[in-house]
Amino acid sequence: MDSTTAAVQLRGVGKRYGPCWAVRDLDMAVRSGEVYALLGRNGAGKTTTLRMILGLARRSTGEIELFGRRLEDWGAEVYRRVGATVETPGFYGNLTARENLLHNLMILGVPEPRRIDEVLELVGLRQAADRRVREFSLGMRQRLGIARALLHEPRLLILDEPTNGLDPAGIREVRELIRELAAERQMAVLLSSHILAEVEQVADRVGILHEGRLVEEVSMGELRDRGRAYVVIETREPEAAVRLLEERLAVRRYTVLPGGTLRVYEHVDRPEEVARVLIEHGLPVTHLAVQRESLEDHFLRATAGMGTNPDGRSGRAS
Numbered sequence: 001m002d003s004t005t006a007a008v009q010l011r012g013v014g015k016r017y018g019p020c021w022a023v024r025d026l027d028m029a030v031r032s033g034e035v036y037a038l039l040g041r042n043g044a045g046k047t048t049t050l051r052m053i054l055g056l057a058r059r060s061t062g063e064i065e066l067f068g069r070r071l072e073d074w075g076a077e078v079y080r081r082v083g084a085t086v087e088t089p090g091f092y093g094n095l096t097a098r099e100n101l102l103h104n105l106m107i108l109g110v111p112e113p114r115r116i117d118e119v120l121e122l123v124g125l126r127q128a129a130d131r132r133v134r135e136f137s138l139g140m141r142q143r144l145g146i147a148r149a150l151l152h153e154p155r156l157l158i159l160d161e162p163t164n165g166l167d168p169a170g171i172r173e174v175r176e177l178i179r180e181l182a183a184e185r186q187m188a189v190l191l192s193s194h195i196l197a198e199v200e201q202v203a204d205r206v207g208i209l210h211e212g213r214l215v216e217e218v219s220m221g222e223l224r225d226r227g228r229a230y231v232v233i234e235t236r237e238p239e240a241a242v243r244l245l246e247e248r249l250a251v252r253r254y255t256v257l258p259g260g261t262l263r264v265y266e267h268v269d270r271p272e273e274v275a276r277v278l279i280e281h282g283l284p285v286t287h288l289a290v291q292r293e294s295l296e297d298h299f300l301r302a303t304a305g306m307g308t309n310p311d312g313r314s315g316r317a318s
């Protein structure tokens with residue numbers, strides 16, 4: 001595999017259950033050293049996508065390649081390269097963490113018990129190695145699940161909702177672990193989540209999945225560096241404000257959000273000019289500031305058809 005080959009590549013992948021498409025026309029790729037998050041509401045098709053990649057669900061259309069080779073052309077050895085927490089069985093509560101992992105090592109046919117200490121260290125559970133799993137908190141179990149997925153040193157890690165049910169400290173630990181695996185071990189990490197704030201902090205790239213389709217792909221680096229700036233204006237008379245800005249400042253690119261908040265994608269370097277025009281004409285402005293588009297903006301626009309106000313009125317930016 002050369003450095004440009006994706007760890008996982010999907011082309012036109014779809015899954016139909018009866019008349020309904022759970023996933024449709026999905027094109028995406030994850031490379032080594034990259035954390036890619038599939039973000040979507042419940043039922044968007046995230047788990048179905050991960051299951052197809054793992055060969056747990058048969059796809060209806062398209063091609064999936066792992067490390068440059070079609071999924072069908074791989075034998076069982078592909079599972080030496082892939083670790084996952086999708087549909088994995090639970091742990092034996094009356095066994096210790098170490099005993100559980102030893103059991104998994106035997107199933108995997110990896111004759112290296114040393115590896116258990118390494119992965120427990122990696123996920124921060126070394127001290128708890130000899131405690132019974134039934135005494136573990138949810139966060140510890142989640143990390144133990146990731147440890148199990150790492151036992152055979154996979155190059156691609158697939159995590160379904162890895163921070164589900166964790167408290168803030170647990171979320172941070174799992175997030176740091178994921179970042180470390182990608183940055184320091186050059187692993188490709190593909191995860192699913194419905195929690196925007198989480199994804200924003202862990203992913204390099206985010207694919208927004210909505211009703212089975214990938215509606216937008218956002219690079220977090222780009223978003224941080226060059227997020228599109230706009231002037232946000234709150235006024236009780238948004239329609240009048242729009243008319244004024246069109247007339248006086250020749251504003252063309254704007255959006256009126258449901259609720260009346262106005263976003264103007266021009267004059268971001270001169271917001272005082274915008275304020276002056278509105279105030280001079282007696283328009284009551286309660287808030288005016290320059291902001292940048294966040295992942296939340298992208299998500300809302302991509303999944304809720306945001307960009308037009310309830311009357312469908314908007315400028316070119318929407």
Ligand SMILES: Nc1ncnc2c1ncn2[C@@H]1O[C@H](COP(=O)(O)OP(=O)(O)OP(=O)(O)O)[C@@H](O)[C@H]1O
Nearest residue numbers: 017021022040041042043044045046047048049194
């Ligand atoms: N075995 C199945 N039979 C029929 N429909 C299914 C099956 N599995 C999933 N679906 C449907 O496919 C769609 C996508 O489900 P999927 O579980 O992939 O979504 P998700 O984004 O992972 O959501 P969640 O976070 O709620 O699991 C849903 O409408 C779901 O009802």
